[in-house]
Each structure stands twice: as structure tokens, then as C-alpha cells.
Amino acid sequence: MKVTEIRGHHVGFVPDPAIGNARTMIRRRDFLLLEIVTDTGMRGWGEVFSSPDAAAALIRHRYAPAVLGQSPARYRAIWERLAANQGYDRRGPSMMAISAIDMALCDLAAQERGISVSALLGGGLRERVFSYGSGPFITEASDPYGHYAAEVEAALKLGYRAIKPRAGVSPRADGEMLAAMRRQVGPEIGLMVDINQAYSARAAIDAAKRMEASDLLWIEEPVEPEDIPGYAAVASAVTTAVAGGEALASIAAFRDFLAAGTMSILQPDLTVCGGYTGFMRIAALAAAYDLPIMPHVFGTIVNHQAALQVAALLPPRRGGGPAPYPYVEADISTNPLLALQGAVKPNADGTLTIPDLPGTGLDLDADRLEPWRRESWICR
Known part of the structure; x- marks a missing residue:
């Protein structure tokens, strides 16, 4: 099984009424949902909830080449390779981008074996x-x-x-x-x-x-x-x-x-x-x-x-x-x-x-995101 596509879905919604904490009011909640697709048709999912746009740019322009064509079973090796390519951004969007990739790869690696991520x-x-x-x-x-x-x-x-x-x-x-x-x-x-x-x-x-x-x-x-x-x-x-x-x-x-x-x-x-x-x-x-x-x-x-x-x-x-x-x-x-x-x-x-199903037990089709999607992209 090899990674053939990395798809990014920028989704969000407006809480009504706005919700907040003592530091800020949350008037919009935005996320990057990362969908990694393989040549077998399997899909793994990852997420970024903080700095989704910055993380998406890093995935598209820096990290995708190190993931495409790889086996999700090599998620540890891929993580180390991506982490070595962080540069100075070691505690910000760079690690958030790696987070979403790792989540999706582990999801796929577990699905391939027919077992849960745990x-x-x-x-x-x-x-x-x-x-x-x-x-x-x-x-x-x-x-x-x-x-x-x-x-x-x-x-x-x-x-x-x-x-x-x-x-x-x-x-x-x-x-x-x-x-x-x-x-x-x-x-x-x-x-x-x-x-x-x-x-x-x-x-x-x-x-x-x-x-x-x-x-x-x-x-x-x-x-x-x-x-x-x-x-x-x-x-x-x-x-x-x-x-x-x-x-x-x-x-x-x-x-x-x-x-x-x-x-x-x-x-x-x-x-x-x-x-x-x-x-x-x-x-x-x-x-x-x-x-x-x-x-x-x-x-x-x-x-x-x-x-x-x-x-x-x-x-x-x-x-x-x-x-x-x-x-x-x-x-x-x-x-x-x-x-x-x-x-x-x-x-x-x-x-x-706790789901005891392949991967994270998530049954998600990207079409279901349409009501909340503002942008999508694909890396091949």
C-alpha cells in the first residue's frame, strides 16, 4: 500500500452565540482535516485545529514529497524524516503539520492490518x-x-x-x-x-x-x-x-x-x-x-x-x-x-x-464535509 494523494479540507463554522473564555471570544472555529489516500482506496484522517492555514502550506510545499509514494506502515520513519526538516519552526505550525500527517498515516497503517490504532x-x-x-x-x-x-x-x-x-x-x-x-x-x-x-x-x-x-x-x-x-x-x-x-x-x-x-x-x-x-x-x-x-x-x-x-x-x-x-x-x-x-x-x-475497529474507527466521507468546507486542495 502506497500513498497516492494528500487532500486538505479547510472546514469551519460560526458558533451562535459566540463562545469564549477569559482570553478571547470564539466567533469562528476553523480546522484543517487532512485526508491521505492510498493506491488501495483506503483513506486515513488527521487534523489541525490551531494554525490550520499555516500547517496546510507546510504540508503542500514542504512535506508532501516525503509522504507521497511511501507506505503508511513506515509512519515512524516518515515522522523522523519530517521532523528533521522542520528548520527553526520546532514548536509551531511545522509540528502541527507533522501531527496531521502522522495521525492519518497511523490510521492507514492500522486499517491495512485490520486492527485499531491502539x-x-x-x-x-x-x-x-x-x-x-x-x-x-x-x-x-x-x-x-x-x-x-x-x-x-x-x-x-x-x-x-x-x-x-x-x-x-x-x-x-x-x-x-x-x-x-x-x-x-x-x-x-x-x-x-x-x-x-x-x-x-x-x-x-x-x-x-x-x-x-x-x-x-x-x-x-x-x-x-x-x-x-x-x-x-x-x-x-x-x-x-x-x-x-x-x-x-x-x-x-x-x-x-x-x-x-x-x-x-x-x-x-x-x-x-x-x-x-x-x-x-x-x-x-x-x-x-x-x-x-x-x-x-x-x-x-x-x-x-x-x-x-x-x-x-x-x-x-x-x-x-x-x-x-x-x-x-x-x-x-x-x-x-x-x-x-x-x-x-x-x-x-x-x-x-473506545472503538475496536480498523484504524480509528472513523467512517468519514469527504462529501459529508461540504456544508462546512471553504477550500480543498490535492497533492499528487
């Missing part, structure tokens, strides 16, 4: 993985948190047993919001909070202390993603676990953060950190520090399915919540590109079933 990478440790509802999100209403109670109730009715709201309006508002949410959900539901890089270290510490009584599993991205001293200051000042890593694109970046004692939970995103190959390198680093690792995922069904496969491979770690880690994030906002195979909904025990 089986291709050594075999899963579980058939189901605990999931948490990612949301509610900040809106432009006069009370940014005023709609949270209704959306949390809806998530609980769907079956989620852990919820991760967005925070960062102010330390006092954060504390009050989480206290109200804990009263609403009771003691058995897991709560974590995502600040989305919005605070200075001092403000993050203030907010964390005000939220401490709400018994959070973790505080995610409290400061800017490259602020190692800020992360270290927050981690040393609060008792709640600090999580992050979705914006880090290299194993060297994670090494630097861990050496500084910054994070208790690592959250690489497959579309940012080098796909499956990059993620598993970071997972080995997490094991060296005896830290839990779980995939960040906030995009389309492509990354969601990939996150389930990699979550199958991760050893369990106790974090004090309703289930051992890892958890898989599930976007609870209106996202038509996540619902391409039907609505994502947890089982009665709060878990998602």
Missing part, C-alpha cells in the same frame, strides 16, 4: 475511558457565568460525571461560580476548571485559593503557555493540581516544564504535539516523572476518535476524582464537526467506548 501501537489497556464535559463557556452576556447552571444540568442529564467550565473573569467571580456549581452537582461529580492562559501568576494564585473549597481535580492553563516561572509559582502556592500542555508542540518543551516542577497533569494535543508518535514520546517522559497524562481534544470528530485510541494506551493514575485517569475531553458546545458520526454521548457510567 492495537497498532501496542494494545489498549481498557475498552472504555472516562469522559468529562468541556464547558460551559463564557459568553458576552452581562453575567458571563449566568447561563452555567442550566448548561451544567444539561451535561449531567447527558451522563457526564465530570465538568470543566471556563473561568478567569476575576478571582472573586471564579470562586463564587465554582462554589455555586459544587452546590449544584453535589460531592460525587468531578469538577475542574480551565482558565485558558488568561491570568498573571498572582491572579491565578488568588483565583485558585478562592476555588479551593470547591474540591477541584485540576486548574488548567492558569497562565501563558510559555511562562515556566509563572507555572512554577502557581504550582508551589496552591494545593490543587495544575494541568497544561495543549499548546506545547515538542518533547523538549514538556521536558523544560517538568524539570521546573510546574505541572501535575500533562495534556498534549495530538494535533499539536506530533500526532500519535509525538504523543507517545511525551507519555514516556510523563512516566519518568510518574505523572498522569491525557489527551487534550477540542476539535472535530477526527481528533476525538484519535484521542480515544491514545487514551486506551495510557496507564491508570489515581487523581482523586470519580474514576482513575486518563479522562477524555468532550466538547459540550454545539459543534457539528464533532457530531459527524452522531452526537457524542457517554455511557451510563460516564465513560466513552
